[in-house]
Amino acid sequence: MKKIIIAIDGFSSCGKSTMAKDLAKEIGYIYIDSGAMYRAVTLYCIEHQLFDEKGQVKEEELKARMNDIHISFRLNPETQRPMTYLNGMNVEDRIRTMEVSSHVSPVAALGFVREALVRLQQEMGKEKGIVMDGRDIGTAVFPQAELKIFVTASPEIRAQRRYDELKAKGQEASFDDILYNVKERDRIDQTREISPLRQAEDAILLDNSHLTIQEQKEWLKTQFLKATHA
Template structure:
């Protein structure tokens, strides 16, 4: 499927770098729509968990995927019509999302859905393989990164704001584990697209990151 003509901004990067928050705000600034591909993989992981199946059970997984009903509306994630926006952020789903998202058949299904969604309208899309696999012809590609320590601190504060009592070293270790898994998986590993522009946001605030991307996009049109 050709995506060369699509008016689409692809924002890729590792876990905890702030892709979703950034993409939402960029979309708002431009008056474009926002697609959260990470939420789609989390919803798939939630479906796997609820079904009680193992990823190694190919028959059961294929049956589940054949009936997987995902939708995003107004920033909310729905699974079979149920709003699971909070449920997909649970610690249990977070542990499962890495192996689920690394499964080639899961990725094939969700990439197809993402391409169909992005085929119309103007979109800001974030993930780990948007510029390298899903929308290779995006008009603007950003690879957003930050040091592991900066990302862990952001995640730490985010969890505290939700009333949790996280351990910083545990948060850092989890991010490093996910970095390793995402960059070494066989299906669509995390990497910077050859034509993407990298932005290290370690010492930048969200307003600075959003403004930089908006200006970068303006230079591409």
């Protein structure tokens, strides 16, 4: 069976990462979480005071430090899930906090950040046999991907999922704050100048608002089989 690149794009909190991880594990592909890479840069900015008092990124300072930011993924031997590492430190849990979520969009909108991470992502995908999810994988990172999926769900359903996820981790969460964050990230992601969030012309739309995890898994496996036997 030929190896392909699978690009999964879509709105925040649609469960893209979970579905991409599950699919990669089932078909024996490497999973790359592009969103985690932008979150790692955001965490670096927070830890190095690269946001001003208004929450704006100190662009020139970040630009000067980009070569000091090293992002990699390593498999957790127990769960066989990839964990995100920033400069050698496991930051998987820290990049999933609301603090990072509320700062990531302006960082991801910076051209020099996107250029650096897109280069890294393209390098990771040279051998094919990967599943990558994000905002611009099928449009900017791998426009040649053999299978492109664009995921959507209503803002309210996405906010509820995020709320449930944070509460399950024992973190404080406000549904209204999360809903505002979801809508604000949609606005920023869709209107940024560089690689805005949009559905690629050849992407298959998946609205998972009312799908069970099992229904989604079966749908994804069907699309994968179609693409590899085309």
